[in-house]
Amino acid sequence: MEQNKYTQMEEHLKAFQKGTQKQAHEYAVQLAQKAENRENEEQLYSDVDAEISSLKKVSSGFMKAYLQTSAEADELGARLHDVKASRKKRRFIAAAPANSVIDLEEKKCRHFAQGVNLYKLFWVCLIGSFAGVVIEMLWCLVKNVYIESRAGLVYGPFNLLYGFGAAALTLTLFRFRNRSSLFSFAGGMIVGSAVEYFCSWGQELVFGSRSWDYSGMPFNINGRICLLYSIFWGFLGVLWIKNLYPRMAKWILKIPNKTGKILTWVLAALLAFNAAVTVLAIARWSARVHGEPAENVFSQFIDRRFPDERMERIFANMDFD
Numbered sequence: 001m002e003q004n005k006y007t008q009m010e011e012h013l014k015a016f017q018k019g020t021q022k023q024a025h026e027y028a029v030q031l032a033q034k035a036e037n038r039e040n041e042e043q044l045y046s047d048v049d050a051e052i053s054s055l056k057k058v059s060s061g062f063m064k065a066y067l068q069t070s071a072e073a074d075e076l077g078a079r080l081h082d083v084k085a086s087r088k089k090r091r092f093i094a095a096a097p098a099n100s101v102i103d104l105e106e107k108k109c110r111h112f113a114q115g116v117n118l119y120k121l122f123w124v125c126l127i128g129s130f131a132g133v134v135i136e137m138l139w140c141l142v143k144n145v146y147i148e149s150r151a152g153l154v155y156g157p158f159n160l161l162y163g164f165g166a167a168a169l170t171l172t173l174f175r176f177r178n179r180s181s182l183f184s185f186a187g188g189m190i191v192g193s194a195v196e197y198f199c200s201w202g203q204e205l206v207f208g209s210r211s212w213d214y215s216g217m218p219f220n221i222n223g224r225i226c227l228l229y230s231i232f233w234g235f236l237g238v239l240w241i242k243n244l245y246p247r248m249a250k251w252i253l254k255i256p257n258k259t260g261k262i263l264t265w266v267l268a269a270l271l272a273f274n275a276a277v278t279v280l281a282i283a284r285w286s287a288r289v290h291g292e293p294a295e296n297v298f299s300q301f302i303d304r305r306f307p308d309e310r311m312e313r314i315f316a317n318m319d320f321d
Helices: 002-034 041-087 099-109 118-144 160-176 181-207 227-253 257-289 297-305 308-314
Strands: none
Touching: 002 041, 041 099, 099 227, 118 160, 118 227, 118 257, 160 181, 160 227, 181 227, 181 257, 257 297, 257 308
């Protein structure tokens, strides 16, 4: 029945197209004839202008309908693909749940972190900050055969760069979670590069230091981002919204509604305190590197708690100008 409906619509559109083509041809002939015979030409011109206006209006409507139906087809196809992929058996790791399934489960239980509200973004940031450090430490171990800190905070294995990147990717790509991977790739490439550039610029502006420099890479912008890593961000965008985010959302779904909000605010306060202490510690580290002594009791306390040796262990790749 549905197929017959779409077939009839297609036939109506073809008939309409032939009708407008025939009408346009007739007006073209009449205009050519009026070039020699000027009788009633104003009326003809008025009719042709009205026809052009109607065709433009209809064309605009058809274009909107085309874009909307294409989007619907793309989304339905992506949902089908994701559901099929989620049902495939994996040998060592479970398949990621489909985003549409996560959406339905969140809606059913009215979860406190439903959709992309502030609670969801905080948990994504927290988990992303931890997971990013663990993954980069493992990569360093595989690549260099030694373990080196990749933390971005003085307390715990957390790096807010990864957390903010995960939250930014989620916030930006959430609307494309049930669309084809092309949207996720483009969004990940743009958002990831923007976050990386902003973090590099902010670190250099505030602390006068850089944790990475792509000046030797082709197609770089001020050494802060480069084409190769922007492409990596694009692939990460697809991996994130299609595989990692639904897994993470499934874990967050297990947090009870009654305690979830309280736990979120407590962890947010601890993370904010950690970030504030980190900023103070790095500021004093930078000052010591540039030969600036501690001028008050508080600065002396920071220097005792976070000497150069400790800061170098935590921030192994940080360099000061």
